[in-house]
Amino acid sequence: MAAYKPVVVPAFPKLGERITQDTVYWRGYKTPVQIKEFGAVNKIDFSPVPPYNYAVTASSRIHIYGRYSQEPIKTFSRFKDAAYCATYRDDGNLLVAGSEEGSIRLFDISGRAPLRQFDGHTKAVHVVGFLSDKYRIFSGGDDYSSNLWDIPSATEIVSYSEHNDYVRCGCASKVNADVFITGSYDHTVKLFDARTKSSVMTIEHGQPVESVLLFPSGGLLVSAGGRYVKVWDILKGGQLLVSLKNHHKTVTCLCLNSSGQRLLSGSLDRHVKIYSTTSYKVVHSFNYATSILSLALSPEDATIVVGMTNGVLNVKHRKPEERKEKSQKRQPAYRTYVKGRTYMPKQEDFCVSKPVKRVLRKYDKLLKSFQSSKALDAVLEPPIRLYTPEVTVAVMQELHRRGTLRSALAGRDEKQINLLLTFVARRVIEPRFTPVLVTVADMITDIYQPVVGQSAIVDRQFLKLQEAIGKEIDYQEELLEVLGMMDTLFATFTKKKDTYLEENKSNGLTDTIETNTN
Numbered sequence: 001m002a003a004y005k006p007v008v009v010p011a012f013p014k015l016g017e018r019i020t021q022d023t024v025y026w027r028g029y030k031t032p033v034q035i036k037e038f039g040a041v042n043k044i045d046f047s048p049v050p051p052y053n054y055a056v057t058a059s060s061r062i063h064i065y066g067r068y069s070q071e072p073i074k075t076f077s078r079f080k081d082a083a084y085c086a087t088y089r090d091d092g093n094l095l096v097a098g099s100e101e102g103s104i105r106l107f108d109i110s111g112r113a114p115l116r117q118f119d120g121h122t123k124a125v126h127v128v129g130f131l132s133d134k135y136r137i138f139s140g141g142d143d144y145s146s147n148l149w150d151i152p153s154a155t156e157i158v159s160y161s162e163h164n165d166y167v168r169c170g171c172a173s174k175v176n177a178d179v180f181i182t183g184s185y186d187h188t189v190k191l192f193d194a195r196t197k198s199s200v201m202t203i204e205h206g207q208p209v210e211s212v213l214l215f216p217s218g219g220l221l222v223s224a225g226g227r228y229v230k231v232w233d234i235l236k237g238g239q240l241l242v243s244l245k246n247h248h249k250t251v252t253c254l255c256l257n258s259s260g261q262r263l264l265s266g267s268l269d270r271h272v273k274i275y276s277t278t279s280y281k282v283v284h285s286f287n288y289a290t291s292i293l294s295l296a297l298s299p300e301d302a303t304i305v306v307g308m309t310n311g312v313l314n315v316k317h318r319k320p321e322e323r324k325e326k327s328q329k330r331q332p333a334y335r336t337y338v339k340g341r342t343y344m345p346k347q348e349d350f351c352v353s354k355p356v357k358r359v360l361r362k363y364d365k366l367l368k369s370f371q372s373s374k375a376l377d378a379v380l381e382p383p384i385r386l387y388t389p390e391v392t393v394a395v396m397q398e399l400h401r402r403g404t405l406r407s408a409l410a411g412r413d414e415k416q417i418n419l420l421l422t423f424v425a426r427r428v429i430e431p432r433f434t435p436v437l438v439t440v441a442d443m444i445t446d447i448y449q450p451v452v453g454q455s456a457i458v459d460r461q462f463l464k465l466q467e468a469i470g471k472e473i474d475y476q477e478e479l480l481e482v483l484g485m486m487d488t489l490f491a492t493f494t495k496k497k498d499t500y501l502e503e504n505k506s507n508g509l510t511d512t513i514e515t516n517t518n
Contacts, residue, residue: 041307098125140167183209
């Protein structure tokens with residue numbers, strides 16, 4: 001008796017993933033470290049000076065983490081209610097944060113008690129930051145106002161009340177010490193100059209603005225709100241350069257890498273998209289477990305920190321570069337490895353063959369014992385049906401070759417018929433599976449035609465199968481029409497080319513005869 005031969009699963013070509021320099025670079029991070037905070041993480045900010053600690057604002061606390069620490073090295077908890085937007089000064093010595101009660105607190109990194117407290121907002125302050133001169137602070141609150149504060153005297157310099165809704169984001173210019181920008185839920189982004197009594201520019205984003213970002217040059221502004229990330233040219237009066245819509249839900253945070261050549265955006269759709277700032281195309285993306293509220297990248301791109309709505313802090317560190325050390329030990333020559341591979345046994349040699357134990361898969365064992373229906377059930381299980389449909393189709397083809405496919409399909413209940421029809425309706429339009437699954441669909445229709453109308457679920461699946469096949473037939477007809485048009489065009493081009501060549505030949509022959517005559 002011949003040994004059983006396992007089912008041969010045909011290998012179909014797969015489209016390989018395009019590997020770019022960005023793919024290699026952004027994949028060069030270690031497995032993320034998860035840190036649980038007390039509430040949703042609304043802000044992450046890295047210190048601009050070594051050792052690049054980062055401040056995490058969550059609930060009523062601000063935690064300072066070391067670059068590789070999983071426990072906070074310092075905590076600021078002098079808040080009665082929620083704290084917001086803890087931001088470092090450029091020298092890394094001071095930290096400013098807003099709060100739910102409407103006050104702004106200034107902390108020294110080496111101390112615990114606040115150095116200054118600024119009171120003036122009547123509602124929660126969600127955005128604070130330092131101007132580039134290091135002696136003034138800007139803020140924006142839910143009272144629709146944007147204020148400017150003097151640090152040494154702890155007094156308010158000027159207050160702007162130009163927004164018509166909550167002010168939830170802002171940033172300061174690195175080039176001009178008097179310029180700062182705020183974004184509001186009234187769909188506008190306003191540019192303020194501390195030397196004037198009102199805003200100098202208003203940009204209409206079109207959605208509630210969640211985050212704004214200025215490029216280091218100060219000429220380009222990025223705003224995020226709704227599903228859109230928009231880039232504006234400040235030097236051209238706020239002209240829109242590009243509008244990006246790569247997220248499926250609200251974009252909540254923006255970030256630039258250290259070189260300014262890559263823009264990162266985080267969203268409630270659990271994705272971080274990375275764009276090239278030259279082409280504004282997505283070059284890479286990260287996927288996270290839950291919705292993203294905040295995002296930060298360390299000054300040397302060595303660490304990516306993402307804060308999520310469930311209070312989890314996701315920290316990724318870059319893998320260290322592997323240094324290839326020259327081995328002192330001399331490696332064996334190449335002939336050492338290939339020695340004996342080409343040896344052919346002689347007639348007097350006694351060959352000993354080692355038996356190879358073949359492990360059969362579940363469906364192969366069932367086919368070997370002629371259990372056709374159970375073999376079909378085995379390949380309709382979710383791991384095989386969803387991720388390796390070619391195995392399911394190969395077993396169906398083997399059953400059809402044996403002549404037992406009809407018996408394997410028959411005698412099934414409503415749930416099993418629904419599963420079969422769902423698989424066939426989904427995969428029958430794929431060219432690699434069409435020949436086999438059309439036969440399967442015909443058999444299912446013949447076997448279960450008498451029970452049509454008895455189950456709403458089965459009837460719905462039959463209608464989906466009919467719709468899928470109908471659409472595919474329409475596509476094929478349209479493709480044949482296009483092929484016919486293309487054949488006509490190619491034939492016309494060929495005729496024109498032949499006529500042109502004949503004319504050239506005849507002209508050349510006439511010229512030759514005339515020359516010889518002369």
